[in-house]
Amino acid sequence: MQPIQLFDPASHTYTYVLVDPLSHAAAIIDPVDTLLERDLALLQTQGLSLVWTLETHAHADHITSAGRLAEHTGAQTAVPAGCGIQGAAMQLQHGDLLRFGSETLQALHTPGHTAGSMSFVWRDHVFTGDTLLIGGCGRTDFQSGSAEALYHSITQILFALPDMTRVWPGHDYHGKTQSSIGAEKSHNPRIAHKTLPEFIATMEALNLPRPQRMDQAVPANQASGLPHEASPLPPLVRPAEGYAGDVSPQLACAWWQAGEAVLVDVRTDAERAWVGEVPGAVPLAWKQWPGMALNADFDTGLQAALAGGKKAVLLCRSGVRSVAAAKRATELGLQAYNILEGFEGDPDTEAHRGRKGGWRFHNLPWRQS
Ligand SMILES: N[C@@H](CCC(=O)N[C@@H](CS)C(=O)NCC(=O)O)C(=O)O
Ligand SMILES: [Fe+2]
Structure with a gap:
């Protein structure tokens, strides 16, 4: 059983839809606000009943549609407990299990890109968010990021999964779609066969530009993408x-x-x-x-x-x-x-x-x- 992989070319974000083939219950990971209609249309045409919207972290480069998807479909929002995301139905802790139909997904706390970042394991797939990218990894220079924590998350938590586990990242900037734990363990140029000091030096040398929408995206994502400002009450x-x-x-x-x-x-x-x-x-x-x-x-x-x-x-x-x-x-x-x-x-x-x-x-x- 494969996840449905969807792409946002504007932010190079991957969104995933996981389906229980028996009940058609579904979960969605990292949906993007500008693609709400695409995702609703997909759910409708495939006859899916959305049970969960999940975030791997509070994104800095795009805004989630989780709040609005929940409004449209009746799904519940689930978010990593350490990401400061308010108003979600469930604040996830390491090891938490989420069920949709007869399927189960497990949340793993994999900090480093951000302090609260999580990965999700479903069957023989892992959705790594920005913890592990294909041939790369998330940056660690903002949102309480930590190269040391990321090294531990990748080498001790993700690389402990079976080598054949399919890796589905939160972004790809080079047109790649999926990988495996075994391939990343052997070939990921940032971390394969690297010591912690080597990895920290690599991350410190990245010097990536700040995401253009960061100041807008992080607060919006901490409200699940729903309007943040209080409405004046009581307006007549x-x-x-x-x-x-x-x-x-x-x-x-x-x-x-x-x-x-x-x-x-x-x-x-x-x-x-x-x-x-x-x-x-x-x-x-x-x-x-x-x-x-x-x-x-x-x-x-x-x-x-x-x-x-x-x-x-x-x-x-x-x-x-x-x-x-x-x-x-x-x-x-x-x-x-x-x-x-x-x-x-x-x-x-x-x-x-x-x-x-x-x-x-x-x-x-x-x-x-
Ligand atoms: N250029 C993009 C930001 C790209 C970026 O910083 N991506 C983050 C993920 S949110 C990252 O960790 N990138 C790792 C890398 O490019 O190696 C923007 O302006 O939005
Ligand atoms: Fe990110």
């Missing part, structure tokens, strides 16, 4: 393109309770069951994404719910799907508002994806099921 109504506007949770609730609006909860049944329901809201899961055929159930459900001519206020987990749903409602001729920050914004901490606000945290009507 903020105009928006393609739908009637963005509205604060408080105002949406006031409209709803006054009977002026229908509250539509576009989260999935599973999310409502796990996280908390909004009693009285109309449940209509938004399962559309770019390139996917229209969801007729959503359209007919929405038209029926709004037959009385009220406006719609749309709620999702964090305010991404509700925007897409509000645009669709507008196309259907309805007056639709997106509820800012969705259900799960957090007024007390910057940790929740750097956002503030949210239905649940303003104690608007909800209950845990």
Whole structure:
């Protein structure tokens, strides 16, 4: 069973999709923001159900699409615990196992390129991120990088895997796609047969230019690629393109309770069951994404719910799907508002994806099921 390897020519990044052939459950490693639509289309055309998005580290050269992929698909985000990435569903520790369908993947802490970097082992494959590249390795001159730690990670952790293990790197700048542990052990010019002092001297002599997007990419990746700035709350109504506007949770609730609006909860049944329901809201899961055929159930459900001519206020987990749903409602001729920050914004901490606000945290009507 091979992983699906995808490439971003702009940053030379490899993204991997791992599939359980029995259940079609899938995991994705290091997805890239600009290629979100490509990846969603792949999941759809292959009939895959994304369970995990995984990061090997907080990238310095491109921005992840993990947060938005999770919003579109209902996948959970998993990130290395040492990378300062806030708001993920799971902070991974060395040895942690992640399951998708009947498949299991193991996280290995392989610091050096960054202090938190991880590699992932699945079947006889290892996804090395920027710890081990083909004929190279990640640089160690920023983000708490350490040539000594990298030497240990490669020689003691990765080279301890069986020689036939396929190596799938996080980048390649020379058109190579895959390698093996045995080949890298014998031929990698930076580390094969090198002592630690020789390796440190090689790394110190690299003098690579700073990644061009580093100042933008690292903070964005530490929020899983979701918008970082706190939205001003409570805005009343903020105009928006393609739908009637963005509205604060408080105002949406006031409209709803006054009977002026229908509250539509576009989260999935599973999310409502796990996280908390909004009693009285109309449940209509938004399962559309770019390139996917229209969801007729959503359209007919929405038209029926709004037959009385009220406006719609749309709620999702964090305010991404509700925007897409509000645009669709507008196309259907309805007056639709997106509820800012969705259900799960957090007024007390910057940790929740750097956002503030949210239905649940303003104690608007909800209950845990
Ligand atoms: N030139 C690229 C950055 C390339 C780069 O520094 N890549 C990192 C991975 S994030 C690396 O470790 N490169 C190792 C190498 O080129 O040997 C940019 O401006 O974004
Ligand atoms: Fe990197």
